[in-house]
Amino acid sequence: xxxxxxxxxxxxxxxxxxxxxxxxxxxxxxxxxxxxxxxxxxxxxxxxxxxxxxxxxxxxxxxxxxxxxxxxxxxxxxxxxxxxxxxxxxxxxxxxxxxxxxxxxxxxxxxxxxxxxxxxxxxxxxxxxxxxxxxxxxxxxxxxxxxxxxxxxxxxxxxxxxxxxxxxxxxxxxxxxxxxxxxxxxxxxxxxxxxxxxxxxxxxxxxxxxxxxxxxxxxxxxxxxxxxxxxxxxxxxxxxxxxxxxxxxxxxxxxxxxxxxxxxxxxxxxxxxxxxxxxxxxxxxxxxxxxxxxxxxxxxxxxxxxxxxxxxxxxxxxxxxxxxxxxxxxxxxxxxxxxxxxxxxxxxxxxxxxxxxxxxxxxxxxxxxxxxxxxxxxxxxxxxxxxxxxxxxxxxxxxxxxxxxxxxxxxxxxxxxxxxxxxxxxxxxxxxxxxxxxxxxxxxxxxxxxxxxxxxxxxxxxxxxxxxxxxxxxxxxxxxxxxxxxxx
Numbered sequence: 145x146x147x148x149x150x151x152x153x154x155x156x157x158x159x160x161x162x163x164x165x166x167x168x169x170x171x172x173x174x175x176x177x178x179x180x181x182x183x184x185x186x187x188x189x190x191x192x193x194x195x196x197x198x199x200x201x202x203x204x205x206x207x208x209x210x211x212x213x214x215x216x217x218x219x220x221x222x223x224x225x226x227x228x229x230x231x232x233x234x235x236x237x238x239x240x241x242x243x244x245x246x247x248x249x250x251x252x253x254x255x256x257x258x259x260x261x262x263x264x265x266x267x268x269x270x271x272x273x274x275x276x277x278x279x280x281x282x283x284x285x286x287x288x289x290x291x292x293x294x295x296x297x298x299x300x301x302x303x304x305x306x307x308x309x310x311x312x313x314x315x316x317x318x319x320x321x322x323x324x325x326x327x328x329x330x331x332x333x334x335x336x337x338x339x340x341x342x343x344x345x346x347x348x349x350x351x352x353x354x355x356x357x358x359x360x361x362x363x364x365x366x367x368x369x370x371x372x373x374x375x376x377x378x379x380x381x382x383x384x385x386x387x388x389x390x391x392x393x394x395x396x397x398x399x400x401x402x403x404x405x406x407x408x409x410x411x412x413x414x415x416x417x418x419x420x421x422x423x424x425x426x427x428x429x430x431x432x433x434x435x436x437x438x439x440x441x442x443x444x445x446x447x448x449x450x451x452x453x454x455x456x457x458x459x460x461x462x463x464x465x466x467x468x469x470x471x472x473x474x475x476x477x478x479x480x481x482x483x484x485x486x487x488x489x490x491x492x493x494x495x496x497x498x499x500x501x502x503x504x505x506x507x508x509x510x511x512x513x514x515x516x517x518x519x520x521x522x523x524x525x526x527x528x529x530x531x532x533x534x535x536x537x538x539x540x541x542x543x544x545x546x547x548x549x550x551x552x553x554x555x556x557x558x559x560x561x562x563x564x565x566x567x568x569x570x571x572x573x574x575x576x577x578x579x580x581x582x583x584x585x586x587x588x589x590x591x592x593x594x595x596x597x598x599x600x601x602x603x604x605x606x607x608x609x610x611x612x613x614x615x616x617x618x619x620x621x622x623x624x625x626x627x628x629x630x631x632x
Contacts, residue, residue, distance in 0.1 A: 364588025
């Protein structure tokens with residue numbers, strides 16, 4: 145179970161048990177668990193690991209696009225352009241290159257000539273300790289969901305970020321273009337219309353790929369409401385659920401009840417428990433997810449077992465929408481607060497964040513990406529979704545799909561006017577357009593109060609920590625955080 149749904153690229157073949165297999169690729173071997181979807185294009189030689197769907201109905205499917213290329217046609221720029229309108233959870237291999245999907249949601253760790261989606265698998269083969277952030281445990285206050293950059297507890301293993309590709313032959317990272325600035329001529333209305341058209345087409349592609357029942361979370365927030373409106377607009381059958389976390393989800397539950405009465409779809413209220421779990425299950429989780437927190441295993445297992453314990457399900461997630469709203473700018477007045485907060489939580493976190501700041505300061509490719517977006521894209525999405533989300537993999541018969549995991553979606557939405565993008569008004573516009581009655585149900589805005597409290601706390605932290613910031617680091621922060629406007 146620990147290595148389910150994982151793969152590794154290496155000069156050696158790794159067949160861990162009877163559920164693993166391998167094929168030769170460019171003098172190396174791709175070894176993988178039978179639960180991993182693999183497509184190898186005989187025409188172009190491109191390997192797709194995972195699942196991808198086309199969001200643009202005027203273009204061929206991802207596999208058809210791969211097959212339309214010949215080996216002589218393919219440059220690194222052609223690879224960048226290949227998956228611009230794909231949505232999914234996947235990794236692309238071509239000769240010496242390793243590329244991730246829009247947000248790196250499958251996750252890739254590299255060490256020299258080896259690459260894998262599993263940190264424990266890679267560290268085990270190298271004979272290193274398997275906990276990705278071993279040194280963090282000295283500080284119990286650390287939030288491991290937000291570890292920045294490439295750094296792990298092993299100097300020999302680095303994380304591949306969404307803003308990078310890896311050349312496994314040269315053993316070097318290069319920056320890839322996150323935003324290609326193709327839609328500058330589009331108005332806000334045209335951007336939203338195109339997003340809706342693409343998202344609906346993508347949902348239909350997902351429905352055609354899987355026969356499993358679709359489940360979508362319902363809360364009082366913005367993101368799930370967009371997902372529901374799109375599902376309703378596509379006239380797809382689906383079920384819903386809300387997780388009861390106790391006092392902090394009272395409004396979520398109350399608003400969810402109003403929503404499900406309107407949409408008339410099956411709904412389950414899931415009870416989340418923090419009680420002690422079976423030690424064997426916890427041990428499997430910790431090994432599978434490289435020592436990250438047990439809470440995610442409980443969360444995903446509670447969801448799966450209470451929804452459909454025996455059968456296959458699709459769990460549709462929408463929280464990547466937070467990528468396009470300058471998420472961290474809502475929580476702090478000055479971006480250097482984030483650095484200082486990490487500095488208080490231990491040497492490992494401080495060095496990890498410092499390394500990431502130095503890395504992006506050297507990136508002359510993505511100068512048009514706001515630092516607020518880069519923080520969410522590289523830090524939270526490049527860390528959270530490529531590590532902790534592997535907890536989804538340990539749950540049998542669950543397919544986790546992030547609805548916004550496409551470069552074209554992100555590009556369209558980041559180009560919206562700040563007046564509707566930053567405060568997430570665009571999401572209300574989408575719901576109003578697709579399902580006006582759904583838009584009429586009030587949203588839960590209590591998270592704003594939480595952010596005000598957090599902002600005050602972090603601002604106080606600045607006053608205490610300001611003298612600790614090195615001059616060069618402060619200059620780098622000021623330079624990199626100066627551009628807050630997107631127009632793509």
